[in-house]
Amino acid sequence: MSQILLNDxxxxxxxxxxxxxxxxxxxxxxxxFEAARWAASSFNEQPWRFIVATxxxxxxxDRVLGTLVPKNQDWAKSAWVLGISAAKKTFxxxxxxxxxxxxxxxxALANIMLQAVAVDLHVHGMAGFDAEKARAEFAIPAEFDVxxxxxxGYVEAGTQPPPTRSRRxxxxxxxxxxxxxxxxxx
Numbered sequence: 001m002s003q004i005l006l007n008d009x010x011x012x013x014x015x016x017x018x019x020x021x022x023x024x025x026x027x028x029x030x031x032x033f034e035a036a037r038w039a040a041s042s043f044n045e046q047p048w049r050f051i052v053a054t055x056x057x058x059x060x061x062d063r064v065l066g067t068l069v070p071k072n073q074d075w076a077k078s079a080w081v082l083g084i085s086a087a088k089k090t091f092x093x094x095x096x097x098x099x100x101x102x103x104x105x106x107x108a109l110a111n112i113m114l115q116a117v118a119v120d121l122h123v124h125g126m127a128g129f130d131a132e133k134a135r136a137e138f139a140i141p142a143e144f145d146v147x148x149x150x151x152x153g154y155v156e157a158g159t160q161p162p163p164t165r166s167r168r169x170x171x172x173x174x175x176x177x178x179x180x181x182x183x184x185x186x
Contacts, residue, residue: 019153035115041104047088085147
């Protein structure tokens, strides 16, 4: 399948590790979380929550930075915004377990990433952080799963996406009605 059909925002999204120490305008930052607000979710639960710190508040920024593993701290300290996602584990309307909450929080983060590209920013999601430290540091309640950490900012001048960006072929990820058997597209 040709990339011609792929939306430009998706094609231009990548995860840089070199951010400018440049202020992200509040209206741009707000637009990212407005995009998250419109993500799809099971029963329209909108289970996502975000801990967010900017360099406008250095002490708070350093608290989030301190939850990252050292290797991620090395480059993420230059981003203007750091955050951590969380997802409510139960449905509000019934109290039943919501096994889709973390999935839906991931969809919200994906919307953030695409909106970032639209406003000349980039986001780098991270698994490399201490989720339990984040839970304690930011008083994330037990009824929420801690999701992913992320950095938001302007990409450092001259930084480019990798020359070859590969993805697993669709035949390995999209199946017909038998798991492992590629979908017949026609």
